[in-house]
Amino acid sequence: MSADWQSYVRRMEELAVASGLKFHPVDFEAVPDSFMMEIAVYGLPVRMPHWSFGVRYIYQLIQRHMGHSRLFEVVFPGNPGHAYLAESNGLAENILVTAHVLGHADFARNNLLFKRCQEQVSERIVEHAANHARQIQAAIETHGAQRVEAALDAALALEQHVDIDQSLRRPRYPEYVADAKTVLDDTFRRRFAALEPAAGGSALDVKRRAPVPPHAERDLLWFVANYAPEMESWERDIFLAVREESFYFYPVFATQIMNEGWASYWHARLLREADFVPQQAYLDAIKCHSDVVRPVAAEQQVALSINPYHLGFAMWEKIVASKGLEAARHIMEQDDDFGFVRNHLTRELAEELGLFRYSARSDGQIKVLDHELTALHEALLAPKYNFGAPTVSAVRVRNDGTLELMHDTSVDSRGLDLERSRKVLDYLQKVWRRPLVLTTVNQAGSTLELTAP
Amino acid sequence: MSQSGDRSGDKPGAAKWYELFSRGARDWLRHDEKVREAVRANLPEVIAGAEVISDGARTVRVPVRMLEHYHFRLRRAEESQGAGQGKAKPGDVFSDPTRAQGPGEKGAGGRDEGEIQLLLEFKVDDIVDWLWEEMQLPNLKARIGPSEETDWVREGWDRRGARSRLDRRRSFKELVKRRGAPGATPNFTDEDLRFRQLARRRQPAVHAVVFFMLDVSGSMSDRDRKLAKTFFFWVVQGLRREYRSLETVFVAHTTEAWEFSEPDFFKVSGSGGTVASTGLLKVREIIDARYNPGRSNIYLFYASDGDNSVSDAADARAALSAITADACFTGYVEVSSGLSRQLATETGKLFAELTAAGCAAGSYALNDFDDVWGAVRHFFTTESHSGDAAAPAEPTPPAGSP
Numbered sequence: 001m002s003a004d005w006q007s008y009v010r011r012m013e014e015l016a017v018a019s020g021l022k023f024h025p026v027d028f029e030a031v032p033d034s035f036m037m038e039i040a041v042y043g044l045p046v047r048m049p050h051w052s053f054g055v056r057y058i059y060q061l062i063q064r065h066m067g068h069s070r071l072f073e074v075v076f077p078g079n080p081g082h083a084y085l086a087e088s089n090g091l092a093e094n095i096l097v098t099a100h101v102l103g104h105a106d107f108a109r110n111n112l113l114f115k116r117c118q119e120q121v122s123e124r125i126v127e128h129a130a131n132h133a134r135q136i137q138a139a140i141e142t143h144g145a146q147r148v149e150a151a152l153d154a155a156l157a158l159e160q161h162v163d164i165d166q167s168l169r170r171p172r173y174p175e176y177v178a179d180a181k182t183v184l185d186d187t188f189r190r191r192f193a194a195l196e197p198a199a200g201g202s203a204l205d206v207k208r209r210a211p212v213p214p215h216a217e218r219d220l221l222w223f224v225a226n227y228a229p230e231m232e233s234w235e236r237d238i239f240l241a242v243r244e245e246s247f248y249f250y251p252v253f254a255t256q257i258m259n260e261g262w263a264s265y266w267h268a269r270l271l272r273e274a275d276f277v278p279q280q281a282y283l284d285a286i287k288c289h290s291d292v293v294r295p296v297a298a299e300q301q302v303a304l305s306i307n308p309y310h311l312g313f314a315m316w317e318k319i320v321a322s323k324g325l326e327a328a329r330h331i332m333e334q335d336d337d338f339g340f341v342r343n344h345l346t347r348e349l350a351e352e353l354g355l356f357r358y359s360a361r362s363d364g365q366i367k368v369l370d371h372e373l374t375a376l377h378e379a380l381l382a383p384k385y386n387f388g389a390p391t392v393s394a395v396r397v398r399n400d401g402t403l404e405l406m407h408d409t410s411v412d413s414r415g416l417d418l419e420r421s422r423k424v425l426d427y428l429q430k431v432w433r434r435p436l437v438l439t440t441v442n443q444a445g446s447t448l449e450l451t452a453p
Numbered sequence: 454m455s456q457s458g459d460r461s462g463d464k465p466g467a468a469k470w471y472e473l474f475s476r477g478a479r480d481w482l483r484h485d486e487k488v489r490e491a492v493r494a495n496l497p498e499v500i501a502g503a504e505v506i507s508d509g510a511r512t513v514r515v516p517v518r519m520l521e522h523y524h525f526r527l528r529r530a531e532e533s534q535g536a537g538q539g540k541a542k543p544g545d546v547f548s549d550p551t552r553a554q555g556p557g558e559k560g561a562g563g564r565d566e567g568e569i570q571l572l573l574e575f576k577v578d579d580i581v582d583w584l585w586e587e588m589q590l591p592n593l594k595a596r597i598g599p600s601e602e603t604d605w606v607r608e609g610w611d612r613r614g615a616r617s618r619l620d621r622r623r624s625f626k627e628l629v630k631r632r633g634a635p636g637a638t639p640n641f642t643d644e645d646l647r648f649r650q651l652a653r654r655r656q657p658a659v660h661a662v663v664f665f666m667l668d669v670s671g672s673m674s675d676r677d678r679k680l681a682k683t684f685f686f687w688v689v690q691g692l693r694r695e696y697r698s699l700e701t702v703f704v705a706h707t708t709e710a711w712e713f714s715e716p717d718f719f720k721v722s723g724s725g726g727t728v729a730s731t732g733l734l735k736v737r738e739i740i741d742a743r744y745n746p747g748r749s750n751i752y753l754f755y756a757s758d759g760d761n762s763v764s765d766a767a768d769a770r771a772a773l774s775a776i777t778a779d780a781c782f783t784g785y786v787e788v789s790s791g792l793s794r795q796l797a798t799e800t801g802k803l804f805a806e807l808t809a810a811g812c813a814a815g816s817y818a819l820n821d822f823d824d825v826w827g828a829v830r831h832f833f834t835t836e837s838h839s840g841d842a843a844a845p846a847e848p849t850p851p852a853g854s855p
Contacts, residue, residue, distance in 0.1 A: 035471040042476065051487055052522035054480030061477075157524050295538045302539030302547075310538075356541050359532050368545040369534075379536040390527050407525075414527045423523035443528070 005085075005094035011276050012095070016102045019270065020325065023105035024079040024123070028098070036071045036086045037064065043249060044076070045084070046130040048241070049137075050152045072292075073097045077108030079123040092284030095277055096267050103266030107259050110333050113251045120168035125248045132241040139234050151235045154427040155221060155242040160389035162246045163219035170219070172226055177208040216393035216406065218386075221246070223394045229401040230433040239431075250387060254336045261312015262332055264293050265320070268313070295353065304358070304366065306380060311353070315340070318349055341380055347373050390416060392438070401434035407441075415441040418450065425452035485571075488517055492573060496583055512574045519571060581690045584826075605651045614648025623647035661696040661750040661781075663689060664739070666732045668757030669723040670707045677788040678722075680819055681756035684786055687829050688754055696750065702739055706732030712739065729761045729800055733772035746779035754784045754832075759798025769803055777812045784832045785816040 009028060016023070031039075039045050041056045064070075072089055076082040083101040085094055108114045122128065140148045217223045225231070225239035252259070271277065271285055295310040296303040320328045331344065345355075350373060357369045357379045369375070391408040398404065407416050416438075425436050429452040438450040492515060610623055627645040631637050665685050667678070693699050703718035705711055710731040713721060736753060740746065753776055761769060777783050785804040787796055796805065796818050807814040817828045 031469075032472065034475065034477075038471070038475065038477045047476075049476065049480055049483070050522075051480050051483040051520070053477065054482070054484035055519055055522065057477035057481050058484070058519065153522070157522065160524065300539070302537060302541050304535060304537045306536050306538055353538060354540060355536060355538050356543070357534060358537055358541075359534050361532050362529065363548075365546065365548045368537075368541045368543055370543040375534075376536060379534045382534070390525050392525050412527055414530055417526045417528045420521075420523045420526050424525055427523070 004091050005089075005098065008095050008274075008277065009098050012098045012270060012274065013102065015270055015274055016099070016106070016266070019266075019273070020329070021102060021106040021266065023102060023109050024077075024081055026075070026081040026083050026101060026105050028083045028085060028101070030085045030087045030089075030094075032087050033064075033071075036074065036084060037061070039074045039084055040071055044129040044245070045082070045126055046133050047245070048129075048133045048152065049140075050149070050156055052156060073101055075101050075104045075108075076126050077105070077114060077118065077123070078125060081105045081108065082126055090284065092281040093288050095274075095281055096271060096285040096288055099267035099270040099274075100263045102270070103263030104259065106266070107255075107262045107332060110329070111251070111255060111259075111336075112333055113255060113336050117164065117247050117251045120164075121244055121248045125245075129245060129248075132245070135237060135241065139238070143232075143234060148238070150427070150430045151238045152242075154224075154431045155239045157424045157427050158220045158224070159242055159246050159249075160387035161218060161220035161392060162222065162243050162250070162387070163217075164247055164250045166219055166222070168244060168247055170222055173212060173214055174210060177210045212397050213394055216395050216408075218391055218393045220392065220394060220405075224428070224432065227397065228432050229397075231431055235431055246387070251336075253387060254338075254384060255340075257308045257312040257315075257337045258332065258335060258340045259312070260309045261314075261316045264289070264309050264313040265316040304360075306355070311345075311355075314353055315344055315349065318346075319344055337384060338381055342377050345373075345377060345380075350376060385411075392416075401432075403432055403434065403436050405436065405438040407439060409441050413441065413445060415443065415445075415448070418442075418448075422450055422452070425450060429453060484520060487520055488571065488573065491520070492517060492575075493583055496580065512576055513580060515573050515575060516570045517573055577690055581687075581694060584829075585691075585694070603653050603655045606654045607649055608652040608654070609650045610647040611650050612644070612646060612648070614650065618649040620647050620649050660698050660700075660748065661692055661752060662700040662702060662744055663692055664702045664704060664736050664751070664753040665718070666704045666706065666736060666753065666755040667718065667721075668707075668727055668729070668732075668755075669705045669721050670727040670760070671724045672727070672758050672760050673788075677756075677758060680788045680822065680825070681786065683822065683825050684756065684788075684819060684828050685754060687825065688784075688832065691829060691833055692752065702736075704732055704735050704739070706735065710735035727757065727761050728765045728768075729755075729757065729803075730765050730768035730772045733769060733776060737772060737775050740776070740779065751776075751780040752782050752784075753780050754786065755800075756786045756788050757800055758789045759787045759796070759800040761799035761803070763799060766799060766803070769800075770806070773803060773807065774812075777807060777814060781813060782832075783807065783812070783814040785814070786828055786832075787816065787818045789818070789820065 006028070037060050038057070041060050042053055047053070071086055072093060073086070074084045081101075081104075083097075083105075085097055089097060108118075118125075136148060136152070212227055213223060221239050221243040225236040225243070228236075268289055271282065271289070274282075277285070293307070293310045293313045295307055316328060319331060331340065335343070351371070355376060356371060357376045358366050359369060360366045391411060393406050393408060394403060395406045396404040409415065418440075421438060421440065425438055429436055436452045440448055440450070442448040610620060624641070624646050627647060628641055631642075631645060632639060667673075667681055669678070689699070689701060701715065703713045703715055705713055705718060705721045705723070706727075706729070707723040707725045708728045708731060711721075712735065732755070740751060744751065773783070783804075785800060787798065787801060789798075796802075796816055801816060801818075804814055804816040808816070815832055817831045819825065819828045
């Protein structure tokens with residue numbers, strides 16, 4: 001069975017290239033379901049050990065036993081890309097998945113966000129992650145599992161708190177405040193200084209040390225790795241390894257609707273055009289396709305979460321039909337989900353798809369709200385802001401090494417979940433090794449300080 | 454365009470690394486280990502509320518939640534917004550209890566995962582060991598009675614015996630000794646072999662009988678009784694550490710007293726008043742009929758809400774002192790979940806007198822399941838102190854009289 005689908009891979013690739021897809025070569029590998037599941041849990045084929053992945057693993061196992069989730073493929077962008085296909089896939093499914101993978105490969109090579117992150121992380125994230133895992137294994141052997149786990153507890157708890165607009169190998173802050181002389185270097189000042197050299201020189205020679213951080217810093221993994229007063233170098237390495245993996249995960253997270261939609265659009269299109277696929281396999285593959293992109297589970301009338309495959313697929317169909325493939329490719333290259341949804345999820349399409357906005361009370365009662373397009377966009381995008389995490393920044397390091405963290409409540413005045421935040425501070429305290437203060441707001445909206453220890 | 458999809462066409466039988474090793478399972482085990490550590494750290498609280506099984510079962514099951522790896526997260530909103538799809542008009546209202554937890558998102562971590570519970574099983578023996586370590590409880594000093602039991606002890610060596618009892622070191626010594634003699638063969642011979650021997654010897658009895666007396670009068674609620682049961686269970690476990698054989702006797706009383714089997718004991722519910730002396734007399738009667746105080750370590754634990762009838766005070770005092778004369782320790786635990794009177798009751802006074810008089814007795818007011826450990830700790834520390842005074846017997850080595 002597995003040999004069969006491979007004979008179609010090359011022809012599918014040729015068809016994809018002819019249709020205008022531009023992608024790096026992809027290594028296909030069929031792996032057992034159990035390994036597929038692990039890839040889904042870890043997000044990478046080989047990744048650092050941590051007990052929190054064990055928790056996800058249990059949930060994934062339970063889900064699989066209940067028949068809720070089935071994984072056909074996982075793709076890792078890169079040059080070459082890696083695609084893992086489930087061994088249990090049938091021939092038709094694998095043909096479909098091959099086309100789907102090529103869609104992803106095209107997306108990952110051409111989307112600007114992906115490109116930028118891959119320039120940072122390099123095109124070999126799979127190998128890098130395996131390297132991190134090996135480093136961490138070595139650290140466990142030298143420093144003991146407990147100390148490494150403490151560092152990982154803290155680093156992985158902050159995995160969303162990176163600033164992907166900064167470089168992966170971001171330099172430390174300049175040590176001194178920028179010299180006022182160089183900024184204000186105009187003819188008048190030069191002449192003025194020339195008139196009375198002693199007076200001008202002595203005042204400007206005093207260098208002022210810059211505060212750390214010079215501005216609110218939300219790149220917490222980087223900040224801790226660089227400025228923690230008493231961190232071991234191997235702990236810094238762990239923080240930077242987690243940060244690198246976050247740089248890889250961010251575009252996957254921030255373009256999910258576009259990316260899955262794009263791949264679904266292309267697997268459907270390539271399949272339609274692939275005259276070399278036997279009739280029966282084609283029918284089966286189309287059935288499989290409609291399962292993947294269906295909006296609502298078969299036995300239900302209403303879904304309370306949007307299937308990104310479905311939404312993205314429907315949007316790309318619309319865009320290609322109305323604006324042409326060339327324009328669609330431009331959009332694919334330049335947008336992420338925020339721009340994509342806001343610019344291209346139109347009122348007509350939202351109505352056609354039956355999208356709605358609802359409010360859910362904590363007791364489980366759900367009320368459908370009016371069809372307001374902008375609000376619908378925001379309801380769709382809200383869980384995606386800032387890598388799905390509240391904005392917490394480092395604002396000051398006191399003289400005694402106390403780190404002040406600040407939750408930015410201007411975006412969401414709800415305040416942090418106190419119990420969880422306290423636990424995160426506990427994790428972080430074990431590597432920062434000095435007191436921590438976190439400012440947020442309580443239920444009533446007044447300022448609240450959490451401290452550790 | 455290269456594609457090397459034929460990697461799965463490796464030789465049959467050549468297993469890939471991921472078929473031999475599961476990272477998921479490794480991290481899952483680490484998670485479970487962490488859960489166990491957490492449970493162990495909070496053991497008294499966790500176990501105190503758990504359903505403890507009275508007899509036979511050597512394990513306790515504790516439901517625990519999966520651990521969560523914490524992330525910064527916003528406080529849960531009273532009302533959250535989401536996007537859905539399907540046949541719904543503005544204003545439609547429906548309820549979905551499964552979503553009451555809020556929208557779960559994949560991969561980003563920080564999900565609501567409190568729904569799945571693990572049921573962890575702990576060996577009672579392990580727990581008791583941990584607890585004694587944790588609470589630094591003293592080990593009890595057993596009263597060693599006159600020779601009572603016979604048991605096998607290891608004693609001496611012989612040239613014949615079962616292979617499993619071969620003493621290698623001894624045998625080798627014999628070989629070395631023999632080789633010293635002129636003209637000896639350098640190899641082992643059957644003559645060199647030495648086997649450990651067993652002999653049946655009489656040993657002092659380390660035997661205990663524990664009386665559990667429970668007030669089942671109308672004023673005792675189900676919760677009181679469950680408190681008493683939990684307490685009794687852990688007392689038995691603690692005593693088992695010290696005694697090779699331990700018997701339990703269960704006596705319930707209202708204005709009368711009866712002996713029960715263990716399963717029935719905790720189901721008994723009576724009505725009417727409380728006359729503690731009936732129960733105490735019953736205990737005395739059983740001691741006289743079945744146990745020799747010189748040979749058995751006798752313990753009495755009495756659980757009641759303390760509302761003994763006032764007219765019974767003198768009788769109860771007499772009956773109680775008749776028991777304390779022979780008992781290693783007498784404990785009173787006042788289970789009054791409703792009101793906490795802190796032993797200012799008829800029965801409470803009775804035991805306070807005993808303690809004041811220097812008898813091996815103690816009392817404790819147990820109001821809540823969280824406090825079961827307080828009670829256990831209290832009794833085992835007081836018991837060991839009063840034990841110092843009453844029986845200064847060091848554990849003597851087994852008397853090996855031929």
